[in-house]
Amino acid sequence: MADIPEIEALTPYARSLGITLDSWEDGTPILSVPFDEIVEGRPDHYHGGATGGLLETAGYAVLRAELARQDRAAMLKPINITVQYLAAGKSRTSYAMGRITKLGRRSANITVEAWQDERSRPIATAVMNVLMAEPTG
């Protein structure tokens, strides 16, 4: 199982926001972010942007893990993301895990779910398309 070091799975933005690699499940990284003032929107709730950032980061992480497993080098560039907000994110840790729906040569389609207490009750989901560009070195 080609687990990748945390430092490569997370962008400077993600580390700034407090996102960490929580665990691995069948080769897929589960990310988490603790509730803190920097993710807060209305009092005691996650800001929609912070939840979106967690989802997006989990999407990139599952893609990086799969590319590393296939020994593929690529620069990831966002094409788009659509986030569905299903329930308010309360003042506790949030988790997110992505799934690659389609991995092509140039782009990947990824779905992501975020949850808090119960994985079966997601607080938000996302679908994203990511461009995999040739590394420019």
Place this chain on the structure above:
Amino acid sequence: MSEQPRKFDPSKATSFFTGRGHPGWLGLKYSDHGDDWVELELPWREDLLGEEGQRVLASGPILSLMDMASGMAIWRAMDEFSAIATLDLRVDYVRPAREGASVFGRSQCYRLTRSAAFVRGLAHDGDAGDPVAHIQAVFMKIASTARL
């Protein structure tokens, strides 16, 4: 600007929302507004980069910027502050933002119903005619009767 003074003035209200929490952490600032739109500024920050080794702003902060600008555009269009929640937000990242540049997020509330608010907008890094992202979103009013 409208002829009559309005209750929700984004130029004054922005600091209330951006003085703390996630918008405060991002350092969002008021930039401009109209009757049904608001533009906020996200100043360049070294610790918000995306890909390691690339001098490009991550996409997450742009999503946050647009979520906040959209909320404020809705309060501007309603002319009051009331609790709303993002239901659905789509962002198309059409090009990377320039290194070192602020990103401006401009969102317009083009339709308000009793329950929902529909917005569209763009993010640019100095020239609104050459956007870095386009967005579309729907927000729900909280605790209102569920009628469209």
